[in-house]
Amino acid sequence: MAIVVAGALLAPLLTPYDPVTISPESRLQQPSSAHPLGTDIYGRDTLTRVLYGGRISLAVGALSVGLALAVGGTLGTMAGFVGGWADVLMMRVADILLAFPAILLAIGLLAFLGGGFWNVVIAIAVVYTAPFSRVARAAVLSVRHEEYVDAARVTGAGDLRILTRHVLPNAVAPLVVESTLRLALAILAEAALSFLGLGTQPPAPTWGQMIAEGRAVMTFSSWPAIGPGLGITLTVLGFNLLGDSIRDAFDPHLQV
Amino acid sequence: MGSYLTRRIFLAIPTVLGVLIAVFLLIRLVPGDVVTQLVGLEASISPKRVEELRRLFGLDRSLPVQFGEYLSAVLRGELGKSLRTGLPVGKELLRRFPVTIQLASMGLLAALLIGVPVGIMAAVKRGRAPDYVATGFVLLGLSVPSFWLAILLILFFALRLGWFPPGAYVSPAEDLTGNLARMILPAFSVGLVLAAAITRIVRSSLLEVLSRHYIRTARAKGLRESIVVIKHALRNALIPVVTVVGLQFGTLLGGTVIIEQIFSLPGIGRYALEGINLRDYPVIQGAVLAIAMSFVIVNLLVDLAYGFLDPRIRYE
Numbered sequence A: 001m002a003i004v005v006a007g008a009l010l011a012p013l014l015t016p017y018d019p020v021t022i023s024p025e026s027r028l029q030q031p032s033s034a035h036p037l038g039t040d041i042y043g044r045d046t047l048t049r050v051l052y053g054g055r056i057s058l059a060v061g062a063l064s065v066g067l068a069l070a071v072g073g074t075l076g077t078m079a080g081f082v083g084g085w086a087d088v089l090m091m092r093v094a095d096i097l098l099a100f101p102a103i104l105l106a107i108g109l110l111a112f113l114g115g116g117f118w119n120v121v122i123a124i125a126v127v128y129t130a131p132f133s134r135v136a137r138a139a140v141l142s143v144r145h146e147e148y149v150d151a152a153r154v155t156g157a158g159d160l161r162i163l164t165r166h167v168l169p170n171a172v173a174p175l176v177v178e179s180t181l182r183l184a185l186a187i188l189a190e191a192a193l194s195f196l197g198l199g200t201q202p203p204a205p206t207w208g209q210m211i212a213e214g215r216a217v218m219t220f221s222s223w224p225a226i227g228p229g230l231g232i233t234l235t236v237l238g239f240n241l242l243g244d245s246i247r248d249a250f251d252p253h254l255q256v
Numbered sequence B: 001m002g003s004y005l006t007r008r009i010f011l012a013i014p015t016v017l018g019v020l021i022a023v024f025l026l027i028r029l030v031p032g033d034v035v036t037q038l039v040g041l042e043a044s045i046s047p048k049r050v051e052e053l054r055r056l057f058g059l060d061r062s063l064p065v066q067f068g069e070y071l072s073a074v075l076r077g078e079l080g081k082s083l084r085t086g087l088p089v090g091k092e093l094l095r096r097f098p099v100t101i102q103l104a105s106m107g108l109l110a111a112l113l114i115g116v117p118v119g120i121m122a123a124v125k126r127g128r129a130p131d132y133v134a135t136g137f138v139l140l141g142l143s144v145p146s147f148w149l150a151i152l153l154i155l156f157f158a159l160r161l162g163w164f165p166p167g168a169y170v171s172p173a174e175d176l177t178g179n180l181a182r183m184i185l186p187a188f189s190v191g192l193v194l195a196a197a198i199t200r201i202v203r204s205s206l207l208e209v210l211s212r213h214y215i216r217t218a219r220a221k222g223l224r225e226s227i228v229v230i231k232h233a234l235r236n237a238l239i240p241v242v243t244v245v246g247l248q249f250g251t252l253l254g255g256t257v258i259i260e261q262i263f264s265l266p267g268i269g270r271y272a273l274e275g276i277n278l279r280d281y282p283v284i285q286g287a288v289l290a291i292a293m294s295f296v297i298v299n300l301l302v303d304l305a306y307g308f309l310d311p312r313i314r315y316e
Helices: A003-008 A046-082 A084-098 A101-112 A117-144 A149-156 A159-196 A207-214 A223-250 B002-028 B035-043 B047-057 B064-075 B090-126 B129-141 B147-159 B174-212 B214-221 B224-235 B238-263 B270-276 B281-309
Strands: none
Touching: A003 A046, A003 A223, A046 A084, A046 A117, A046 A159, A046 A207, A046 A223, A084 A117, A084 B002, A101 A117, A101 A159, A101 B002, A101 B064, A101 B238, A101 B270, A101 B281, A117 A159, A149 A159, A159 A207, A159 A223, A159 B147, A207 A223, A207 B147, A223 B129, A223 B147, B002 B064, B002 B281, B035 B047, B090 B129, B090 B174, B090 B224, B090 B238, B090 B270, B090 B281, B129 B174, B147 B174, B147 B238, B174 B238, B214 B224, B224 B238, B238 B270, B238 B281, B270 B281
């Protein structure tokens, strides 16, 4: 995962090629020392496009998960801490959002919002807001009635102080785990949306869009589709492993 | 069981209503409104047609009135007509529904056929080579994008090896063998994530059950290990699988949208994408509603199955 992140960030230093400049004389080349993952239908170096494509995938993943964490985490924390009708209302809305298959909801939103980088970020963030609110609420509920919270209340601490000083620091672990695992899912979702033509528009490379382009020429060369798929798989695998490790570190019961 | 069934069905009603509201709002929350978007695509459209379209979507009335009309139309099975073909969306969904159901069911079957045996093998051979292979499969299965896997499967099994026909969809009524041959690769593509999730839960659940006292008793009686695992441990270990199937079925249904597109299957997912590409809003609304409702119904069935398998749930 670190390699993929570093590769995406340092792409201009790692490759001499431009990700969007067309080079018709070198189209659909097989892997060689000059082009380790071959070239696409427009003669662009596949490895270069995979590295640059990682920037968009990682950025969409990080921004959408960050947004979902900020909104869903805040709403879930409020629901768990305040309780009452606000809790019931927020959780019913979460139930409704969770009643849609995630990718379908994102596709539905993009059908109306239109494609593009920021709309994809918003669509994925909306989809993941509900799971974050659930996790935050459960985490807050699990510590809200701990003795140290009651003790703080007895000493005269206000709600805001109790929430920020005592409840949140102890409820943050599940949110960290959820964020890492959701990042993997967000990258998969972004790739799927780009594959369907609903993501960031060409010529900027995205992994999903590259696979769609590769699919169109797969009877001639399989490499334009294989390279970006490897990029997605390695990145998602990395985030899944990181998420699992963090979860195990926080909760020894899960180390089966 | 009767009261549990009634309670579960009753609890699903607010969710169904919520899904209807969400789908209803989807078309009305478009920035600038959906008609302006459509008009933007076709410069030659007359102001009279714009008004007609507004009336068609009911956008000239208040939101509660619009929702009341929408709800009554949905209950009558009227989901509007396609803006492009003029065909009723409801009828088209009914025609395409069996394809999506077949794909999802075969995907589920593939997931169970892979996930359960691999999970058992991993638990029984814990810490040995088969367990590491299964863990690797789980990690890969949860990381590989299903649409990429679909392309790789077409590439190797259909184009290179020629084991499966790459041609267009054939209905089972027309040619059952041809239909099944064309549905195997899509089913594997859509079921792999679920197979990985099932492997993981079968492994951890079976490991937990195998450490229980009654399993030790069964072994102490001198029963063969295969009998202990299959007859005594597996029955209890499989209960959480139902939950995982329920939780992951949404991913499976969502996956059908993309997989239908790749394999040119005329299901609801492909219909939704065609609607999106043509900005055919009644089609998008109808298809999204149909898939979301299927998901709600499957979740309800999973809840009912769970109550049936584990009597404690019924009495909670």
